[in-house]
Every structure is written in structure tokens, then in C-alpha cells.
Amino acid sequence: MKAKLTFLGTGTSSGVPMIGCNCPTCSSGDPRDKRLRASVLVEYGGLSILVDCGPDFRQQMLRADVRHLDAVLLTHNHKDHTGGLDDIRAFNLLEAKPMNIYCEEYVETSLRREYSYAFDEHKYPGSPEWRVHRINGREPFLVHSNANEDRLVWESGFGYRHEAPSQIPAREIPAVEVIPIQGWHHKQKVLSVLGYRFGNIAYLTDMNLIEDEELEKLRGVEYVTLNCVKRTQHHSHFSLPEVLELFDRIGAAHSYITHLSHGLPRHELFDSELPEGISPAYDGLVIG
């Protein structure tokens, strides 16, 4: 089964440009050098799946005119990947459905702390409606369509009431299998980060180490994305030499770099120096 992936954001945690920065990358007029925080939209098996939901989520949804999402997959618990989850409220209202969120247990723990109001039994009216699915990061898991979820009924001043879905869902779409690839944000394996494989496309970001057995899960992908913030060694991201070596080992026909900072050259220059088949991603790029 083939997937289609749209890059909604390809920037590092600060985005590009950096606030107040006059460097050549930050002052570039090329729209490909305007990078929101890293996030992708994947269309796979009839489902619309978002990977990561950073602070630019609303802006990204408006820009790409996204009007339907079945699920959000989180790679890890950093704010540039989770900071927009309150804005899921817009989809609760638009689709009258809670949002399925898939993440590791430690990420759920962070969400319960950082968005405690979304987990209250008696919620503040208008709080986001999520259904969190814990995944273990080592085994394939199923992502479900939101068609069978409860229907949300808004009661002004009180919030949402949940109604069991009618027996015939509006859209009968089978769940899709997604393969997580576990990596680490630091070589010391402090923070687990999940990449995700959707058939022929794999999207991995915010890693600094991937073990060999996890790399095996990328065998045969056509498209792969990895992260690189800057050329040289970084405490929590691949350097450029590391990422090029990994692309070589993975051997996908098309390899993309995401999570770029202003420390890398402008898109056009950076693209021209990379080997055949390897490109910097940019916001709005569609692959697959």
C-alpha cells in the first residue's frame, strides 16, 4: 500500500527564520527557507494521519487547508512536537469526533502533566477531546479511522457530551498498520523517539542514534526522512556526515532531510551540494 506525505513543517525547534536573526538563511526570500516546526501529514489507506503537533499546528492546518484528521502520532514529548495539541479542539468541533493520539507511555505521562485539563473528569468547556492510545515502540500497531469514534455533541456552556456512534459509520475504513522505528535523541539513550513507516514511506526525526535492528525495519522503503539540524556534531541530532551515512545504509530511492536550522545553508545552496537522491525537505513538499 502506497502512502503520500506532505511536509507541513521542516524546521528545528525555533523554526527558520530565527526571531531577530539576519543571517543569509534567515533573511532568504526563498519560501523554501521559511520552515515551521517539524510535522508531516500522511495519507495512507484512506486515513489522514498527522505526525507531531507542534506550536505551528493551527497555521499548518490553515495553510494546507486540512479539514479532516483521523489521528495524531507523536514521535516524542518535546514542545516543538506537542505544543499545538490544545488546538486539536478545532477538529473536535469540525468533525464532532475526539482525536485519536498514538504515543509511547512516557509521552502520555507528559501530556497528562502538560495538558492536565484535557484529562479531567469534568472538563473545562471547550477543552480538547483526545483518545490516547499507548504504543510500545517496538511492535507494529493499528491506526484507526475516526469514523467509529463517539460523536461529540456541543452543549453551550457545559462542553461536549459523548454519543455512541450510529451502527453504520459514515465511512467504513479499515485500520492501517504502522511500523514504529525506535531511535534515541541522544547517543546515551536518554530519550526514546519513534519514527514511523507507512508502507513505502518512512518518517524519522529528532534522532541521534538508531540501532541496527531498528534500521532493518526500513528495508525496502522508497522514501525516507531523517533529521539534521546542522553540519557538525549536535548533542541530540544527527550531524550531516551521520545522516548521509545512514541514508546510504538505508538505500531508499529518495531521501529527505528535515528539522533544519538556520545553521545550514539556504535551501537552494544546500540542495546543490547534496548527493543525488538526497534533498532537504521544505514546507509544502509532497512525496509519494
Added chain:
Amino acid sequence: MKAKLTFLGTGTSSGVPMIGCNCPTCSSGDPRDKRLRASVLVEYGGLSILVDCGPDFRQQMLRADVRHLDAVLLTHNHKDHTGGLDDIRAFNLLEAKPMNIYCEEYVETSLRREYSYAFDEHKYPGSPEWRVHRINGREPFLVHSNANEDRLVWESGFGYRHEAPSQIPAREIPAVEVIPIQGWHHKQKVLSVLGYRFGNIAYLTDMNLIEDEELEKLRGVEYVTLNCVKRTQHHSHFSLPEVLELFDRIGAAHSYITHLSHGLPRHELFDSELPEGISPAYDGLVIG
């Protein structure tokens, strides 16, 4: 002392347009109908003061080309007013200074839960550097220039080291006095919200009740802003009749409405129906 205020965002918690909405307000081509989350920049006594730091903070700083901030004042602890605080990191880097944040104790408690990593003794490198000042909401307080703050020295892979400031600060700017006006997000007085008066300008949002003795603190202001999400009764915001009555009681020469939703008419239509001296604010509007 006169202040100048720039509206950086004038939208309700979802912003305008709402994701996926085709209503007349959301599909308006008028840039004044594009409303980011409520936030203002106040220039007062030589200081640059931000009120609220929602999820659009980065976008707002880039759009208004803000390159210096002395402090952030928070009105309350809702995500549309605090969700961008991680992005304060950009100013830590740009100015090599921690950011002064002024808020009530219960807001600080929320920040400590929602941004726990910003309060760790041994921080994750690149975490925001804040200095939180607790204010009691009933008494005037001083907002300080960041000139006397520690200097932050970035040590790659380890994070910031704090260095005591040199004895001669780069800019000698005296602190300014700000008057908080306490209101309530609900008529039941569940959640305290602070408005702020900067000399001739007062900015209040997210209220549904202001008691008479607090209203007294607005006596003599030239410019005042209050919140209205929609025309009719709302569980946590003023209705249009309520806000018009309050403007009348306050008697400022110029009154502005902020925190607007798509439930209100397009800017031009809404403006034309309001009494003389009362206008909807819009993103980018400068007053004072």
C-alpha cells in the same frame, strides 16, 4: 507617562479563521479578519512588555519584527495565553538574557507543571530561561528592564551558563509601575484574570466580571480594551451588551474590543455598527 500598544493578536482561543470554516467572517479577504491569539506589545517608559504569550508567539514576533523584550506579563493560565512560552528561547539567544515573567501564584503553579523542564535544576540544553515574578493582582508592581539580568553564555551541548551582569548595565532604564486590574473569567469567580494598566492605556481580556473597586482603577484612562467573543451570553467572556455597558462606565476616549471569534461579523461590518469611540481591535493596530 504615555504608553504605546500594538495588538499582536485579537482572536479568541481558536483564532480566526477557524480551521475548516466557510462562514462569512472566516472566509473574509480583509486582513483585519485574520486574528491570531490575543496578545499585545506595550512600549512604556523605555521598556518593551509583552502581555500574554500564546501559541502564535513566534509568528507574532516575526510579523511585527520584535527584537527586544524586557518582560512578559500573563493575564491567566489558559493555553491560548501561555502556549508559546517555550519560544521565549529565541529571546534568550538573541538578547543573552533570561526573560522576566510576571504572573499570579496560581499561574506560576501551572507553568511549573506545564513547562517543568524550564524549572529543572539541571536543564535540558536549550530549555527556556525565565525569571518568574509573582504578583498579587491587587497591588501595583514594578516591571524591570532586562539590562540588569544575568548574562546568558551558551555552552554547546550543555546549555546556558549564567554570568553576573557587568557593573555598568548596557542600558540604564528604571523599572516602570504597572497597575493590575483583577477580573474573573466566570461570574462565579472561579478563575482570576489580570488586566494591566500602563499609564493612559489599559488592556483587559478574558473576563466575564469586574468588580466595582477594580473598575475604579481604570479611572482616567484614554484607551481601554475589553474582551468579547460573541454577541450573546458566554460562560466565560463578556457579551456585547455587557462590554458596551462597561465601556460606557469606564468612559475612555477610545475603547477596543479584542478576543473576537468568527461568531461576530466581519471587521468592517462590526465596526460600522458600534457606537462612536468603540472599535473592534485588529492584528497590527497600534494605539497610544
